[in-house]
Amino acid sequence: MDECGLSIQHTSSHSNSNTSSTLHVISLSSIHFNGNPFCLLYKLISNETRLTYLDLSLNYYQIPLESLTFIWNMNSLSHLDLSDNDLSGHIPREIKRMHNLSFLDLSSNNLSGPIPREIESMHNLSFLDLSFKTLSGPIPWEIWNVGELSYLSLAGNRLDGSITNSISNLKHLTFLDFSSSKLRFDKHAMNSLGKLCRLQTLSLYDNNITQEFSQVLQSLSSCAHKSLVSLTLSNTQLWGSVPNIIDNFTSLEALYVGSNQLNGTISEGIAQLSWLEDLDLSYNNLNGVVSSNHFSNLSRLRYLDLSNNQALVFNLSTDWIPPFQLEQIGLRSCKIGPMFPKWLLTQQNLAAVDISGAQISDIVPESFWSSVPSTLEQFNMSNNMIYGVLPDLSTFQSLYQFDMSSNNLSGAVPSFPGNCFELNLNNNNKLSQGLYRFLCPKTEMNLGFLNLSNNLFSEMLPDCWRYFPSLKILNLQNNNIGGKLSSSIVSLNILQALHMRNNTISGELPKSWVNSPYLVVLDLAYNSLSGYIPPTFGNGFKNLSVLSLRNNHFSMAIPSSLCQLSSLLVLDLSNNHLSGTLPKCLSDLTEMVSAKHFPQTINTSYTVQSSLYDSDIAWFMWKRKEHSFDDLSGLYKGIDISNNNLQGPIPNEISSLAGLVFLNLSQNNLSGGIPSGIGQLTSLEFLDLSHNRLSGEIPTSLASISYLEILDLSENNLSGRIPSGTQLQGFDESAYMGNPGLCGAPLPTCLGDERTPIVQNGDNTAQPNEHGSDDLFLGLYISVVLGVITGFWGVCGSLVLKRSWRRAFFRFLDDTKDKVYVLVVVDIARACRRS
Structure with a gap:
C-alpha cells in the first residue's frame, strides 16, 4: 500500500476482501482511502482471471471512469458496483467486453454524455442502474434488446425524446425508474409499459405524460396491473x-x-x-x-x-x-x-x-393528546380556528416540528421537549402567558426556529439565551414584551434572523454585540431602545442584509462601522434622534452599489428547510407605506434615515449606490446642495429629501432617472429653474413646494419665460427678458407664417397648375351653391304652409 501512497481512514464493518491465491470477490465499499486506491487494485487483480464480484461503492474517488481500463478488460466479472463516487467522464464503449456482467451500478457519480449503444452486447445483464448523473441524449434503442434486464433505473438524468414501443421487449423487467428524466410518454409508450407482465415498480415522476389519468390506467391494465406493487406518477401533468x-x-x-x-x-x-x-x-x-x-x-x-x-x-x-x-x-x-x-x-x-x-x-380534546403516541415527530394544525389551551407537551420526546400558528389559542406557552427544533405559535391572538418560563428552561433546548409573534405577551425579556445555542430564527415581533436586550444574546452564534419589532424593549444595544457572522435580518423597529449605536456594531455582521432600527430613541452619530455591512440591502434608521453627518463611507455598501433591481443570489446561509418559516422576512417603508417581504431574493435595496437630526451636506459618495431603489433623507437638517451625480442612481424609484435646508439648484442629472415614481424636494431652500425633462415636469407641484426660489413647470414659470408687458418708461420700449424668450417667439412666428404659406400654395397652386382639378373644383362650388339654394327655398315653403 505504501507504493500507492494509500492509507485507510475508515473500514466499514461489513467490508471484506478475499485475498486468497485466486480472488473471486473483492468488496471495498465505504473504505475511504487517502490517495488512489486503483493503484492497489490494479496490483491485486491485474492478473486475475476469475474475479466475479467487485464492489468499490461509497468511496468518492475523483477519477475519470475511462481510465479504469483494467476493469473493462475483466471478462469474468458478473457484479460491478462503482456507485456513490465522484467518477467523471463518459461511460466507455469498452464496456461491451464484459459479456458475463449481470449487475452494473454506476449511479450517483458525475458521469456525462450519452448512454453507449454497446450496452446491447451485455446479454446477461439483469441489473442496470445509471441514475442520478448528468447523462444526456436519447435512450438508445439497443438497450431494449438486453432481454434479461429485470432492474433498470435511469432516474435523474438529462435524457430527451420519448420511449419507444420496443420497451415491451423487456419481458423480465420488475423494476423501472425513469424519475426526473424529462422524457415524453405518449399513449403508445404507456401501452407498451402495460405489456410488461412482471413489472412491480414503475416510477415516472417528473416526466411528461400529459394524458387523462383514466387513459394511463387503461393502458397499464393490459397486463402490468396484475403485478404492479408501486406506481409513481407524480408531477406528470x-x-x-x-x-x-x-x-x-x-x-x-x-x-x-x-x-x-x-x-x-x-x-x-x-x-x-x-x-x-x-x-x-x-x-x-x-x-x-x-x-x-x-x-x-x-x-x-x-x-x-x-x-x-x-x-x-x-x-x-x-x-x-x-x-x-x-x-x-x-x-x-x-x-x-x-x-x-x-x-x-x-x-x-x-x-x-x-x-x-x-x-x-373547535377545541382539541384532552383525550387526543393522551392518545397520541410519544413517538410523534411532526404536528401541524395551523391556520384553523382552534381555541383552548395547549397542554404540557414535554412528554413527546421525539417531537421535532410543532405548528399551531394562526388559531385562537389562549393561556400560556406550554413546555416542549428539549429535542424540538421548530416551534411556531405565531398569530394566536389570546396567547399571553408563560413566556419568561419558556425562555428560561432548566435544561438546554435544541430549538432552531422559534416564532411567538403576533400574540399578547407582555412579560419582561429574560437573560437566558445561553439555553438556546442552536437558535437560527427568533421571531417575537408584534407583542408587548418589555425589558432589555441582554448581552447574552451575543451567545447565539448561529443566529440568522432576529425579529423583535413592535414591542416595548428598552435600554441600549449590547456593546459586546460585535460578531454575528450568520445574521442576515436584524429588526428591532418600533421599540424604546436608546443610547448610541456602538462604534463597533456591525464589524462582524458580514452577511447582514436587513437592518431596521426605526422608531426608537437612538442618539448621537451614525457609526462608520455600519459601512462595513457589505451585504446590506435595506438600512432603516428613521424616526430616531441621530445627529452628526451622513458617513461618506456609505459607498462601501457593496451590495447597494450593484444596479440589479432584484438580487439573484445573496451570499448568506439564510435558509430554513421548513414549511413553518412563512412569516415576513423584512418590513420597511416603501413609497410612504409600510410593506413586508417574505423573500430576500426579491427585496428592494434602499436607505431610510428620515426624521432625525442629521446635519451637514449629503456626501457625493452616495451617488455611487447605483442599486438603490429608495432613498429617504427627509426631515433632517441637511444643508448644502443635492449631489450633482445623483443621476447615477439609475434604479431609484423613490426619492424624498424634503424638510431639510438644502440649497442651490436641482442637478440636471436628476431628470435622467427614468424609473423615478415618487419625488419630494419640498420645504428646502432650493432655487433656480426645475430642469427640463418629462420625469420632473410630471410630478405634482407639491413635490417642489416650500422652495421660494424654485420656478418652472410644474411650479409657476420663471421670470422672463413669458413675454413681459410693455412698460412705459418714457421711450415706449419693452425690457428684454434674460432667458431669450424673444428668440422663442420669433421662432414661433416664423413657423406659423411658413405653415400658412405652405397650406395656401398646396391647395391654390394645384388649382392654378392643373386644369382638370380647377374645373372639378369650380363644378363642386356650383353644385354646392345649387343645393344650398334648393334647401333654403324648400324650408321657406314649408314654413309658409304651417303658418
Missing part, C-alpha cells in the same frame, strides 16, 4: 378524476399521483386496493366528497396525503372508526371542519400530522 378502473390494480401497495391537475372526484373503487399502504393524491384540484366508503378495505394504509385539494370535502361520522392505523396524515387545506375529527383519537402510530387550513373551529 395528468388530469381527470380518480376513475373506477383503479380497482383493477389490486396488488398495489403504493400509489403516488401528487402534483398533477387531477380535477374530478375520487372513485370509491379505491377501497378495493386492500394491500395499499401509501396513498398520495396531494396538490391536485380534486373535488367531491370523501366518505368512509373510500377507506372500507384499506386496513394496511400507513401513509395518507390528500393535501391541497381545497374542494375535497370529508364527510365522516363522529363515531367512525377507521380500519387503518396511520403513521403519516396529510390533509392540508381539505374541508374537514368545523368539528375536530374524532377519528384521529383512534390512531395509535402517528408520527406526522398535517391538518392545517382545514376549517376546524
